[in-house]
Amino acid sequence: MKELTNKSIYKNIKKKRITGTVISFLLVTAIASFAFYFTVRFFVSYMLESKFKQEYEIAEYLERVYEKSDKSGKDDIYTVMKEVGRDFMVLDKNGKVIYKYGKEADLSNPKKLELGSDEKEIIVYENAEKGIVYIDKDGDLRMNLKKIMKRLYDEEALDDYSDEEYMEKMNSEGIELETMDVALKDDTIMIPLWISVPVNKDNETLIVRAFLKINENDLILFVVILAALAIVMLTLIIMIFVRTVLNIRRQRRVTNYFFTDVVTKGKNWMWFTIRGEQMLMKRGNAKNRFGLVSLAFINYRNYCLCHSVQDGEEMLRKVHDLIVKDIKKNEMLVHNSSANFAMILLCDSEEELKMRLYEIIRKLERIDAGHRFAFQAGVSVIDTEKNDNDKIIKRKNIDIENEYNNACSARETLSSSDDSGVAFFDDKLVEEEKWRDSVKELQEKALKNEEFQVYYQPKYDPRTDELRGAEALIRWQSPELGFVSPGRFIPIFEKNGFITNIDHYMIKHVAIDQKRWLDEGYKCVPVSVNVSRAHFVEEDLAEQIRDMVDEAGAPHKYIEIELTESAFFDDKNAMVTTINKLKSYGFAVSMDDFGSGYSSLNSLKDMPLDVLKLDAEFFRGDSQDGRGEIVVSEAIKLAKNLKMRTVAEGVEVREQVDFLAGEGCDMIQGYYYAKPMPAEDYKDRMKMHVYTPEVSDAAEVTSEAASAAVSSHIAEVTSEAENENTDNRRNVFPG
Ligand code: C2E
Ligand code: CA
Ligand code: CA
Numbered sequence: 001m002k003e004l005t006n007k008s009i010y011k012n013i014k015k016k017r018i019t020g021t022v023i024s025f026l027l028v029t030a031i032a033s034f035a036f037y038f039t040v041r042f043f044v045s046y047m048l049e050s051k052f053k054q055e056y057e058i059a060e061y062l063e064r065v066y067e068k069s070d071k072s073g074k075d076d077i078y079t080v081m082k083e084v085g086r087d088f089m090v091l092d093k094n095g096k097v098i099y100k101y102g103k104e105a106d107l108s109n110p111k112k113l114e115l116g117s118d119e120k121e122i123i124v125y126e127n128a129e130k131g132i133v134y135i136d137k138d139g140d141l142r143m144n145l146k147k148i149m150k151r152l153y154d155e156e157a158l159d160d161y162s163d164e165e166y167m168e169k170m171n172s173e174g175i176e177l178e179t180m181d182v183a184l185k186d187d188t189i190m191i192p193l194w195i196s197v198p199v200n201k202d203n204e205t206l207i208v209r210a211f212l213k214i215n216e217n218d219l220i221l222f223v224v225i226l227a228a229l230a231i232v233m234l235t236l237i238i239m240i241f242v243r244t245v246l247n248i249r250r251q252r253r254v255t256n257y258f259f260t261d262v263v264t265k266g267k268n269w270m271w272f273t274i275r276g277e278q279m280l281m282k283r284g285n286a287k288n289r290f291g292l293v294s295l296a297f298i299n300y301r302n303y304c305l306c307h308s309v310q311d312g313e314e315m316l317r318k319v320h321d322l323i324v325k326d327i328k329k330n331e332m333l334v335h336n337s338s339a340n341f342a343m344i345l346l347c348d349s350e351e352e353l354k355m356r357l358y359e360i361i362r363k364l365e366r367i368d369a370g371h372r373f374a375f376q377a378g379v380s381v382i383d384t385e386k387n388d389n390d391k392i393i394k395r396k397n398i399d400i401e402n403e404y405n406n407a408c409s410a411r412e413t414l415s416s417s418d419d420s421g422v423a424f425f426d427d428k429l430v431e432e433e434k435w436r437d438s439v440k441e442l443q444e445k446a447l448k449n450e451e452f453q454v455y456y457q458p459k460y461d462p463r464t465d466e467l468r469g470a471e472a473l474i475r476w477q478s479p480e481l482g483f484v485s486p487g488r489f490i491p492i493f494e495k496n497g498f499i500t501n502i503d504h505y506m507i508k509h510v511a512i513d514q515k516r517w518l519d520e521g522y523k524c525v526p527v528s529v530n531v532s533r534a535h536f537v538e539e540d541l542a543e544q545i546r547d548m549v550d551e552a553g554a555p556h557k558y559i560e561i562e563l564t565e566s567a568f569f570d571d572k573n574a575m576v577t578t579i580n581k582l583k584s585y586g587f588a589v590s591m592d593d594f595g596s597g598y599s600s601l602n603s604l605k606d607m608p609l610d611v612l613k614l615d616a617e618f619f620r621g622d623s624q625d626g627r628g629e630i631v632v633s634e635a636i637k638l639a640k641n642l643k644m645r646t647v648a649e650g651v652e653v654r655e656q657v658d659f660l661a662g663e664g665c666d667m668i669q670g671y672y673y674a675k676p677m678p679a680e681d682y683k684d685r686m687k688m689h690v691y692t693p694e695v696s697d698a699a700e701v702t703s704e705a706a707s708a709a710v711s712s713h714i715a716e717v718t719s720e721a722e723n724e725n726t727d728n729r730r731n732v733f734p735g
Contacts, residue, residue, distance in 0.1 A: 021243070024243070032232070032233045035229065047214070047222075059210065062086065065084075082101055086208050088102070088209065089104065090206055098204070105194040192209065192212075195210045264316055265317070266333070268335070269336050277400050280398045281395050288384070291350075291379045292380045292404055293341075293343040293379050294378045294407035294410075296376050297339035299371070299418075315368065318368075319364055322364060323343070331346060336404075350379075353379065361420050365420060376422075376423075377421070378410030378423050379422065379425065382403060409425060410423040410426075410429060440492070440496055442480055443498050453474070454475075454513065454679060456473070456527065457473055458677075458682065461667060467690045467691060468525055469525045469527065470682065471527070472506055472509075473486065500535050507529050507549065507559070511554040511559060514527060515552045522683065523690040524686065525558075526588060528561065529561060533563070536563075542582045543581070545559075557588075560587065561590070579608055583610070590612065591609050595618055596617055611644060611646070612644045613649055617650075618632050619656055629659065645666040651669070651671075653672060654672065
């Protein structure tokens with residue numbers, strides 16, 4: 001079945017409206033033409049019936065009289081016939097004139113007439129010589145005669161002639177006036193003609209002179225009928241015209257409505273897909289390369305949170321209006337959804353388009369002096385199409401939505417950062433998209449079949465080398481995809497929303513493990529679990545966590561919640577509420593990845609956190625002159641002043657451990673001590689050197705053997721480093 005897209009709905013509506021107008025126009029035109037044709041036909045046949053019949057009867061009468069004659073007595077009959085007062089001719093069967101009276105008919109141009117009611121076909125001859133003479137009852141005859149005479153004699157002063165004098169004059173000039181006395185009697189148009197009547201006997205023909213008399217009333221009737229018809233037709237045509245104009249106007253309105261974006265008042269996505277395709281398919285545009293661009297306003301959500309949705313939309317309008325100024329002929333821009341814009345831009349080369357987009361972005365970043373905005377653009381290049389002879393041909397089968405999707409995929413490669421940027425779509429992205437799809441397809445089943453495993457990465461006290469905590473990190477052992485590290489699927493889950501299920505899964509499993517280990521007599525330490533920012537929109541997040549942990553039966557102090565720094569940008573108040581609730585339930589809360597993104601000093605001020613996790617970047621960057629050490633040292637001091645414990649992540653070498661120990665860092669989570677490990681291995685770690693606040697507990701759990709084991713491990717890893725002179729402020733971070 002054909003999919004009902006916006007595009008097809010729009011096309012349907014358009015088609016229906018046009019078809020309706022065309023059909024009604026054709027219908028009305030057909031009806032009007034029929035009405036006109038039949039009215040004229042009816043009138044003409046009425047005229048012929050009523051006017052011609054009379055004359056035909058005279059001719060028939062003469063024929064009947066003629067029939068009565070025999071050869072010998074013909075002259076008498078002719079005398080009788082002459083008394084009727086009509087000119088006539090008798091033709092024999094070969095068409096030869098055997099008798100004539102009065103004027104002679106011109107038989108060269110016979111016409112056939114049909115008398116409708118009698119279904120009779122009559123042959124007539126027009127009197128070409130005389131034509132039509134109009135005679136008016138109140139002496140207008142004089143005028144007409146005068147005209148004729150003027151034409152004949154070119155004389156000006158004939159006004160003094162009486163009617164009789166005119167006639168005399170004309171008679172003397174050989175102008176026949178024998179019809180005039182008939183005509184003089186009323187206001188009539190005389191159409192003189194000859195009627196031919198077959199004579200039954202001897203195949204002769206009688207031709208009789210006739211006058212078709214049409215008087216003023218007939219003419220008036222004819223004109224009235226024609227006028228009425230014309231009015232009806234005109235009204236219909238006007239109606240259709242008005243209807244069509246209204247239709248076009250309505251269609252324009254509907255089209256505008258269909259194609260207008262409610263936020264920016266510019267064109268919308270629907271227009272973009274329909275007109276964009278048409279534009280790209282045009283022969284003239286086939287020679288150009290185009291870039292289909294997906295542009296995202298990165299800080300839109302935060303802007304709306306800080307201000308209002310109305311202010312946000314106002315900002316979108318400004319963004320739209322600013323870009324529109326840069327749009328050239330054959331290019332397009334629309335607002336798509338929430339903070340996204342779509343564009344079709346000419347693309348001579350990718351480098352040139354990239355520069356242009358950066359220029360646009362630079363302008364957009366400064367659109368509001370009070371804010372630092374960022375924009376990310378993804379581009380899918382629509383190349384020219386060529387035939388086998390390498391000649392550019394018209395594009396076929398452009399799928400704008402698909403191209404836009406590709407542009408979005410390109411843009412999403414930038415989404416790990418909050419900075420502006422431009423990225424182009426390439427085949428690697430297709431692979432990534434396929435990967436995303438397979439992850440999405442398998443995620444539910446993986447969760448159900450417990451394909452996800454909890455790995456534990458221990459956290460050690462750098463001063464005593466005691467185990468003081470651990471972080472739970474997910475691993476996926478997929479039958480279809482093999483072993484998958486979290487970096488390859490967590491960002492996908494974060495985008496598609498599945499991450500909340502993962503967070504639940506991890507908290508539940510960690511709580512169950514902790515409870516079991518406690519029951520088995522292990523000296524447990526708090527295990528932190530990552531909770532993604534997507535989860536923080538849920539108001540009852542703290543309650544959910546509490547209930548899950550309670551269900552497993554684990555004491556709350558053994559569970560810690562890690563929040564990433566970026567989450568602190570969303571809804572700060574909701575965040576503070578959730579943190580306070582978690583703390584009131586006895587869970588420690590830590591800020592993960594401190595120092596990796598935007599400065600979060602401000603969030604430290606507002607968030608009542610227990611632990612600060614220094615991001616691994618601190619220990620990996622190319623710091624010079626000991627600046628990195630200064631920053632770390634100050635961060636630890638800051639945390640201490642805020643009564644927070646510190647955890648350094650990603651620590652790999654002994655020098656860093658020593659330095660951090662010297663600075664008073666509470667814990668180290670890094671490969672120097674241990675990589676994330678399966679629960680079984682972690683259990684062994686718990687058996688070894690565990691931090692125990694209460695002395696009695698420590699004596700119970702920490703066996704001497706275990707303590708010796710962990711010490712020897714650490715000694716092994718760090719023996720090289722220990723030989724070096726250790727100064728707290730020396731450059732211990734790789735440059
Ligand atoms: P993270 O929360 O910052 O986790 C620390 C990451 O650093 C872990 O990577 C860990 O293996 C790695 N790491 C620790 N010490 C060192 C070191 O000395 N050197 C190096 N090179 N790496 C070290 P992992 O396990 O691959 O996890 C990556 C990220 O995936 C995590 O970063 C976290 O953001 C996410 N993630 C992992 N498990 C979960 C989970 O259960 N839930 C959620 N929401 N996210 C998770
Ligand atoms: Ca973490
Ligand atoms: Ca981290």
